[in-house]
Amino acid sequence: xxxxxxxxxxxxxxxxxxxxxxxxxxxxxxxxxxxxxxxxxxxxxxxxxxxxxxxxxxxxxxxxxxxxxxxxxxxxxxxxxxxxxxxxxxxxxxxxxxxxxxxxxxxxxxxxxxxxxxxxxxxxxxxxxxxxxxxxxxxxxxxxxxxxxxxxxxxxxxxxxxxxxxxxxxxxxxxxxxxxxxxxxxxxxxxxxxxxxxxxxxxxxxxxxxxxxxxxxxxxxxxxxxxxxxxxxxxxxxxxxxxxxxxxxxxxxxxxxxxxxxxx
Amino acid sequence: xxxxxxxxxxxxxxxxxxxxxxxxxxxxxxxxxxxxxxxxxxxxxxxxxxxxxxxxxxxxxxxxxxxxxxxxxxxxxxxxxxxxxxxxxxxxxxxxxxxxxxxxxxxxxxxxxxxxxxxxxxxxxxxxxxxxxxxxxxxxxxxxxxxxxxxxxxxxxxxxxxxxxxxxxxxxxxxxxxxxxxxxxxxxxxxxxxxxxxxxxxxxxxxxxxxxxxxxxxxxxxxxxxxxxxxxxxxxxxxxxxxxxxxxxxxxxxx
Numbered sequence: 124x125x126x127x128x129x130x131x132x133x134x135x136x137x138x139x140x141x142x143x144x145x146x147x148x149x150x151x152x153x154x155x156x157x158x159x160x161x162x163x164x165x166x167x168x169x170x171x172x173x174x175x176x177x178x179x180x181x182x183x184x185x186x187x188x189x190x191x192x193x194x195x196x197x198x199x200x201x202x203x204x205x206x207x208x209x210x211x212x213x214x215x216x217x218x219x220x221x222x223x224x225x226x227x228x229x230x231x232x233x234x235x236x237x238x239x240x241x242x243x244x245x246x247x248x249x250x251x252x253x254x255x256x257x258x259x260x261x262x263x264x265x266x267x268x269x270x271x272x273x274x275x276x277x278x279x280x281x282x283x284x285x286x287x288x289x290x291x292x293x294x295x296x297x298x299x300x301x302x303x304x305x306x307x308x309x310x311x312x313x314x315x316x317x318x319x320x321x322x323x324x325x326x327x328x329x330x331x332x333x334x335x336x337x338x339x340x341x342x343x344x345x346x347x348x349x350x351x352x353x354x355x356x357x358x359x360x361x362x363x364x365x366x367x368x369x370x371x372x373x374x375x376x377x378x379x380x381x382x383x384x385x386x387x
Numbered sequence: 388x389x390x391x392x393x394x395x396x397x398x399x400x401x402x403x404x405x406x407x408x409x410x411x412x413x414x415x416x417x418x419x420x421x422x423x424x425x426x427x428x429x430x431x432x433x434x435x436x437x438x439x440x441x442x443x444x445x446x447x448x449x450x451x452x453x454x455x456x457x458x459x460x461x462x463x464x465x466x467x468x469x470x471x472x473x474x475x476x477x478x479x480x481x482x483x484x485x486x487x488x489x490x491x492x493x494x495x496x497x498x499x500x501x502x503x504x505x506x507x508x509x510x511x512x513x514x515x516x517x518x519x520x521x522x523x524x525x526x527x528x529x530x531x532x533x534x535x536x537x538x539x540x541x542x543x544x545x546x547x548x549x550x551x552x553x554x555x556x557x558x559x560x561x562x563x564x565x566x567x568x569x570x571x572x573x574x575x576x577x578x579x580x581x582x583x584x585x586x587x588x589x590x591x592x593x594x595x596x597x598x599x600x601x602x603x604x605x606x607x608x609x610x611x612x613x614x615x616x617x618x619x620x621x622x623x624x625x626x627x628x629x630x631x632x633x634x635x636x637x638x639x640x641x642x
Contacts, residue, residue, distance in 0.1 A: 174424060174425070175424075175425075175426055178424055260595055263596075282424065284424055289594075289595070289596045290593070290594055290596050290630055290633045290634075291630055291634075337546070338545060338546045339515060339545060339546075340545055340546060340550075371630055372628055372629075372630055373546075373628075374546060374547060374627060374628055374630045374631040374634065375630045377546045378630075378634060381426070382426075387445075387448060
């Protein structure tokens, strides 16, 4: 089973349990679909330039895509009317088949640990999902799923953002990160065939500190001077971080960390 | 004062009445719960009253200016930021572009989009300066085709670009794209596009994560030529490495 659909399935189970069967009909989410004026019909087309990648809303009770923003034709070779979720069912896969299984197990554990109070505040980001473009190319995606709320009633709508990180990411690396309530975080990273790492967060506080300094374009020596460590230690930290996120170089490391909100 | 920006900004106004504008901007307000999707910060500005309608992202954190200040006149902030920019390079850059616009009988009103790359903004309370990617982009038009709502975008690119490189990109109504970079000021030449066709071909293949050897073989050139192409592109955009070149070219809408 493809990775993203499994994750969504798990989310759905949790959401439906949490709401004690109070399933909302699909119609209620029509507040998202457009009711705008003639002068404004193109606005969504315009707003697509604002959004990086593809963004879509999913109704969790029926697993239907409600509204697609962005350019799915560019990213995955799909037409606008095509349901982005169905591509995960049909062709979404990862080269190593055991990764999705491990990932789903980890996610199940996470979901069990989350208190009911936070059930509607879960954010999930996954880096390194591979999906085949219709022209045959493999595209590496960054998936970011988070609850989308217009009104308090609509707790069963999540927003999913897909971003192309093909040129930032190395091929065999996968990682995920769950945060809820804005405080507690759990993470998972897989960066070779045997190795699996489960941690409180992908990067330690020291690594985040160094990453902030790297972002400000400081050299290894300068960072070492500030933090009273040798430049070789800084280099090692940098290498570790790149290995954990599967980044190709330092710029990619910073961008990946920003996408998954590890740093601001 | 950077004349181009101020002139461009002053002559903008739309034919909407207030109620019509409220109706028209309803969808912008609907985007509010989406603010976590956007990278960097966005401000939507009404061109008649010159006040912001809606803003996304953490403005205070990114620019160092309080969010309240942004609501009254955001363009003022941009102009102030430009005035502080190192060695006033961007002034000459903008003024050169402006003179070019007058030469070729292009009115300022025909500018559709302004992208400035590498504008310095000093963060208040610290010694840090941040390099910004600033983009002015029209979002809504009235019936006569005047720009009604404009979108101002900030994104931090400190980690992507070299220290002293600044460049601008203007998009006019004819679809004519004009670029200028700090290197090209010395030559006083304006290219229609920052990259040549060949470079664009290379860039498209690189974005598909093809190796240098593959791209060279596909285009029928040697690997050294390809490296030279990459070097030239990196010098033009002032980026630090290959992945930042791809990222920045996508951000500024070249690909």
